[in-house]
Amino acid sequence: MASKITFCALLFCFFLMFASEMQITEAKHCRKPSKGWNGKCFEKKCDNWCKNNDHEDYGDCYKGYCYCYYKC
Structure with a gap:
């Protein structure tokens, strides 16, 4: 019983860490x-x-013109 609870707790922690990693994204680039x-x-x-x-x-x-991209 205790090992089942431990397994579920560890599985929950793993999913929690995995979900937080997925939220990290690269900065969006804007054009000018x-x-x-x-x-x-x-x-x-x-x-x-x-x-x-x-x-x-x-x-x-882009459409024949030079555009520069930067992190916005």
Whole structure:
């Protein structure tokens, strides 16, 4: 009987820890137009521009324009 209660208690603790781990998520990224980018957007160049010049996490082309992404 005691071992059954112990098993149930440990199982409950395991599920409690597992549920709390699932709630941890990565920060959401928000998008804004690059501050100094001109002309046609090239993916790799846009990414480098956003990292080095705008000091954001990464850059990506969207509808022909360079957008920088940051944690919001």
